[in-house]
Amino acid sequence: MNRSLIIQVFIVMVGLTFAIRLLSIQIFNEDYKLAAENNVIQKIIDYPYRGLVYDRNNSLMVFNTPVYDLMIVPKEAELKDSTRLCQLLQITHREFIEKYEKARSFSPILASKFMEQIPNSLFASIQDQLVSFSGFYALPRTVRDYSSPVMANTIGYVGEVDRRTIRNDTTNYYKSGDFIGITGVEKEYEKYLRGKRGTRYQMVNVQGVVKGAFKDGEYDTVPIPGENIQLTIDLELQEFAEKLLKGKVGGVVALNPATGEILAIASYPSYDPASLSGRDRGKNFLEIQNDTLKPLFNRPLQATYPPGSMFKVVQSLIALEEGMLGPNEKIMCEGGLIGDHAPPGLYDVRRAIEKSSNNFYFKVFKRVIQQGYEESAFLDSRIGLEKWHDYITKFGLGRKLGVDIPNESPGFAPSLSYYDRVYGENRWKFSNIYSLSIGQGELLVTPIQMANLCAIVANKGYYITPHIVKSIDNEPLKSFARNEVGISEEHFDPVIDGMEQVVLYGSGLRARMPDISVCGKTSTVENPHGEDHSGFMGFAPKDNPQIAVAAYVENAGWGARAAAATASLIIEKYLNGEIKRTWLEDYVLKGDFADKKVEKVEKKDTLQLKPLKEVAATLQ
Amino acid sequence: MRENQLIYRLDWLTIAIYFALVIGGWLSIYAAEYNPDINNSIFNFSTSAGRQFVWITTSVGLITFIMLLDFRIYDTISYFVYGGMVLLLIAVLFFGKEVAGSKSWFGIGSFEFQPSEFAKFAVCLALARYFSKSTRKTSELNVQIIGFLIFVVPLVLVVLQGDAGTAIVFASLVIVLFKEGMHPIFLIGAIGVAVLFILTLLLNQLVLIICISAIAILIIGLVSRSLNKILVTITTAIIAIAFVFSVDFILTEVLKPHQQKRVMSLVNPNADPLGIGWNVTQSKIAIGSGGWFGKGYLEGTQTKFDFVPKQTTDFIFSTIGEEQGWMGSVLLIAAFTTLLVRLIFLANRQKSAFARIYGYGVTSILFIHFALNIAMTIGLFPVIGIPLPFFSYGGSSLWGFTLLLFVFIKLDAHRMQVLQRM
Incomplete structure (x- = not known):
């Protein structure tokens, strides 16, 4: 028999084998599709605790208080029961749709912020019920709080890092969503206060239920809290x-x-x-900025x-x-x-x-x-x-x-x-x-x-x-x-x-x-x-x-x-x-x-x- | 005038498939790394896709160069290229840089180069040259053995580098020997050696020797009647046992622990700390979730995590499977099959033995890459690190395959000139 033909037939056979094998994996076997749905890996940023600020006598001046970002994965979100969610979040249906569309236009499959910085008081009341809304999950993080409403201009404030800062950042540390000291001591001592971001990969099924750490946390990094600062202030x-x-x-x-x-x-x-x-x-910033007495002027x-x-x-x-x-x-x-x-x-x-x-x-x-x-x-x-x-x-x-x-x-x-x-x-x-x-x-x-x-x-x-x-x-x-x-x-x-x-x-x-x-x-x-x-x-x-x-x-x-x-x-x-x-x-x-x-x-x-x-x- | 004629003599079907695969690969590399958070351009050189674009552009330069060189040069230089390559493969064992457990790369500044990718080309040239001498009878045993050694020497060197995948690629060149008149018993023998080698790694030495002896006695007792056949069986058994001992000796006494691990990972990929077994599962889930038509370009959810190793290289097919579905996957498989069958057709129409044997060499190497790469991504074969030709990310591999293929296209374009000279 012609050996060349044998080789050609063998090649075509291999191709056919693959096509058939793929037919079974891709079409007839539902397990893989289910596995894929149960196999969404979420990358979660663990924001570090920002360093605390004390006065010269070790009285706490600036600390962190928990808030929650409500995240949405639009493709997984169910909109049927949105009325209830609106009630819980105390927003109108119109706002809900706006936020949803915004998230969807960003990406239907990637998580984005649905509602930012929900205070602990509100979050406590909705936490238990949140589980029943697929495609939504809460991400804890902290914002600054102050033991005494003083020295605002000198301490400065913290906010989300803007695009320009990210672009000009030669150390390549900042990513969208990070907090950064914008003025005052918060800005001057940013590199000490900020700490280091951690990253966690976790497996989440289609209902948004966390199935555990991905590969036992092999790829995870732990956030490192910022350094505390003592001021000379009394x-x-x-x-x-x-x-x-x-x-x-x-x-x-x-x-x-x-x-x-x-x-x-x-x-x-x-x-x-x-x-x-x-x-x-x-x-508030707009209000303060537009004040004719210039409260932002130190x-x-x-x-x-x-x-x-x-x-x-x-x-x-x-x-x-x-x-x-x-x-x-x-x-x-x-x-x-x-x-x-x-x-x-x-x-x-x-x-x-x-x-x-x-x-x-x-x-x-x-x-x-x-x-x-x-x-x-x-x-x-x-x-x-x-x-x-x-x-x-x-x-x-x-x-x-x-x-x-x-x-x-x-x-x-x-x-x-x-x-x-x-x-x-x-x-x-x-x-x-x-x-x-x-x-x-x-x-x-x-x-x-x-x-x-x-x-x-x-x-x-x-x-x-x-x-x-x-x-x-x-x-x-x-x-x-x-x-x-x-x-x-x-x-x-x-x-x-x-x-x-x-x-x-x-x-x-x-x-x-x-x-x-x-x-x-x-x-x-x-x-x-x-x-x-x-x-x-x-x-x-x-x-x-x-x-x-x-x-x-x-x-x-x-x-x-x-x-x-x-x-x-x-x-x-x-x-x-x-x-x-x-x-x-x-x-x-x-x-x-x-x-x-x-x-x-x-x-x-x-x-x-x-x-x-x-x-x-x-x-x- | 001559260049113009050359253009008409080129096999444009092969070239068209080549470019379709290269561009498809480039787009898939972009998709595999695509992250809407960052949204890099496909031309961004800090991404694999951007760099692949550079490799593709330079490959076009390489093609032009091949087309401008005289086609007779390959015959002339084949042994020099082969010798040089063998020296490079030895050198890389001493001066190479370790990447993902294999010491198969030269690093010169930021430029990296993998000599084994080009060794495939050198071996094809050397085999073609050796068998094309009309004084040799390719069916003779000693001719076969020398031909065998031509690809076994680089094969052993590549195994020592820890690159088991590329070693298997060299082994695929027995197809050429088979085509050139080798008795099928050698094909079976070669497979037997491979099986024995793997068994040595898997099983206890004593158990293996007892098994070989038992099989030999059974054959003698049940089948063989003549003295001659009994002697052949006993000799074979002794050679087999000696092979087992030598493999075991080399493995435990000669090789260093990290080299042992590399050889062991050939049979037991799950022993790999990077978790290749997990990688296959992920790959199958990604491909399996594609359905008939896939999730759409850049819409894959399973192939987007950069912590899965080799997403753009060895497991690039999973991106096609997920995003293009069964239709896209089968289209890709059909493109490869067509290319391979076409190459055999081209090889058969060569007038010179050199071009024909070289053509079979090219086909063998492309075929084994295609078959084993896709087989491992869909779980039909253990994971060995070999790329999908033209498709996977990587400069050395794309250049290597381009060189391999276009030298044959060049030879094919001049096939009639050979006739005129003869």
């Missing part, structure tokens, strides 16, 4: 600070000057952090104000270091160079700070800016301003401090190039920039920069970069850099004495306490758009500073009132643990700082600018 102090700010607009920062730890950071108006967690997040870090009279502290230190002012030097101030509430007379640096003499600082700043290196006042001012700019940069002004909270504003410190741009090169001198002498003009600072400035004074010449995280997973963070500002220690003594006098006899009277020696400085910040802003910075105790505070209260008028009272209450609370001056607390809580009452000791640091020509004439 929760009690934080709550108190926010209570004081309630009903006002402004920001308060309290630091431990020795360590740079942020003890409290309050912004008002704020929002309840819980409102941006859970399923109403989108709706004022202590982002709002910029002129420093006002608080800046006189810096001016004193620069002049002393430059040798333009002696520690005991007295300068005769006739007044009239610049608007002033301080009476004419002889001023040394202590008295000038106490009385907040504008004329004194006009003269001192002129000495710093025009030191006489060049004959031309224009060229001379350039040298002076450059020196001055170097100093204030070291003081942490006009630049970001490097706080471990996102969206810090640098504020603004005008430089040579800035004035060259505004006036033209060599076309400006002291007379163009003199409003800087009393902390007005182009200068802009944030409350945290002022608190840091206060810490520099308390430390007599350096600061530790302010930070909010103390330890991660019980591992204290590495020591922070000590930043020297380049002012000799001895120059701080007269300035600190002056600040003590501010509180004892000057505009800071409200910050005075019988048992604690507070050093401070008020600012009443010119506001062209309305009522002046009230500002104050202070530290205490004088000899062993434990706390440095800066407060800005917008449109509250005198620095001596709202800001000084608020800051001093925070100092009292932190150092004594309780408030004895309940009258002052009531005064701040009431929030009526208007000018009706007769106040004896207040001085308003008003900048009543004369026409430029007139000023220029006096300077000749």
